[in-house]
Amino acid sequence: VATIRDVAERAGVSTATVSRALNGRGYASPEVRDRVRAAAADLGYVPNALARGLKTRRSRLVGLLVPELVDPLYAVVAQAVERVASAEGSQVLLGVSLDDPAREGAYLDLMLAHRIDGVLLAPAHGPESAVRRVEAAGVPAVVIDDAATASGIDAVRADNVGGGRLLAEHLLGRGCRRIAFLNGRAGSTPAREREAGFRRAFAAAGVPIDERLILPGRWEADDARQRTAALLAARPRPDAVVAASALIAVGALRALGDAGVRVPDDIAVASFDDLPFAADIDPFLTAVAQPAAAIGEAAATMLMERIAGAAAGPGREVVLPVSLVVRRSSGADLSGQAADVGADRAAP
Amino acid sequence: VATIRDVAERAGVSTATVSRALNGRGYASPEVRDRVRAAAADLGYVPNALARGLKTRRSRLVGLLVPELVDPLYAVVAQAVERVASAEGSQVLLGVSLDDPAREGAYLDLMLAHRIDGVLLAPAHGPESAVRRVEAAGVPAVVIDDAATASGIDAVRADNVGGGRLLAEHLLGRGCRRIAFLNGRAGSTPAREREAGFRRAFAAAGVPIDERLILPGRWEADDARQRTAALLAARPRPDAVVAASALIAVGALRALGDAGVRVPDDIAVASFDDLPFAADIDPFLTAVAQPAAAIGEAAATMLMERIAGAAAGPGREVVLPVSLVVRRSSGADLSGQAADVGADRAAP
DNA sequence: CTGTTAGCGCGTTCAC
């Protein structure tokens, strides 16, 4: 592996000149510049980012810590983040926490060890612990899918309140009255907000909520399946189910299938998280689509700004609009076309 | 940010002792060790991986370069890779080439600059260029989803031949005779192998192939849609379509929908790439499932071995078995159950 | 416009 010294010798100049010629910083005569470039090319010289980072205190690495990559939402977010970062000459250091705070912490340590310039955090169990660590380290951070708890830290997420409202309104509008809500982990920001929107729609419609139908749980299919099975035993049965995530919807649908309950004939189903390919292959599940690419792009852009701008200014919160995509599972009468209803109204 | 010097001062020892105490290499009395540990904890000391890497010539970074992350196959692969790497104390540097050789090359440069210990490569347009670069740099590499072209480089992929054969056999068994094959980019290894398997099934069944029904194209939905539309204009019409990827299937289904052709009544459809969530929500598309997690795990494991073992030995080729999941789109008569047919027979 | 020099933070001899 060629070093800057090798290039310098070959070009007959000093290492400092090579550095200037290749990086464009400082002066170098065109003639020398060309000679250096040629020498570098001949030797297949690739500057050592470790040494450079050690000196400049910028690693050109940004961390991305997500709970899951298999979840299409985060896959799309990750791809968008990667695109923005690479456009700015940075690379993405990936971490998958599997929703485990311990793993999350370990990744954070590794990332900090590599002296990441900033980090995008979709926190496992609430942003507190991770964010505190990052804050203490003085590393710019943007929180995805949760609220920012510390000042100077930005946050980006979808309009969960609006999404919850859209789903409830849609089902209420179709005549459903006993609508179960399979929520995610109680206490998590998205769960709280989605439920708030759900409740708001009921209040607006003047329909009372049966509190026994509001079920928090894990963001996970098997748990949702069990909750749904229990739900089906209740009398009177719910006439609709809202799932707080795609995985929860999967579990619910499985339980309904197990019980021989037909969707939407016997019970309507609608969900958060639209899975792009799934709908393409067979448009079945009515869902609120999150703008995953926009979330990733906004978060990455804000982070790069913070990194460039010496991390000043108060924390910003960005809430991006969601849209409802109506399909068969909610029992809507579709004439071959799926309806797409935006949620433009701002959520308080 | 605390450095090793700060820790040394606080513990009243030299930096060399701190290094030994924390890394467990060399000797340090238990008493001193504890004092150093405490000092490090107090200061929130995080060793600088840049400096360490500069010295040790190991960055504990592995590169992962995939064409797409939105494609669930690669999302699963990436997550598996990440899991294996982190278990070995390494981190993943992510790159998304968007199937563009130029971007791929740029990423490779960035990764090499960061002195990655090794790289996992799902090459954009054939592995040649990228692999050559990596080889020249002397960095261990494993190729995913393609054949290895250089010695000393490993390759992992699914049994494409077996998958193509399974899909064709299934449809032939259901009585289809004019089966179109919407393939990916001509010349790419997966495309070639999948088509070979397809043809093998016809040969075994003694059914002639109408060459006009074998259509290479891009690994992409829109292109597949156009190819399918053209296909439908032909007479006699095909009675089945095999798509060489999920995206191609999406395009084909869209075109069939546009033309008012019913699946599977008018035409049967089967595809490569099983999308996990899609099938959970509504089991529609008959598909050959690739063992994405196993691919990622095998590739990452092989890479870590190479990194540990001084990169010796000839290149290994690993081909992992696929399985056929029969669902409605191929017109199979399912009594509520999806069949799962393995392809255990080894592909030559 | 270019060269010399001094670290960035760490791991590692080699004395002691």
Place this chain on the structure above:
DNA sequence: GTGAACGCGCTAACAG
């Protein structure tokens, strides 16, 4: 068992 000194490869001052 521990410390002093060096250098990994690079860039930022400063001199010339």
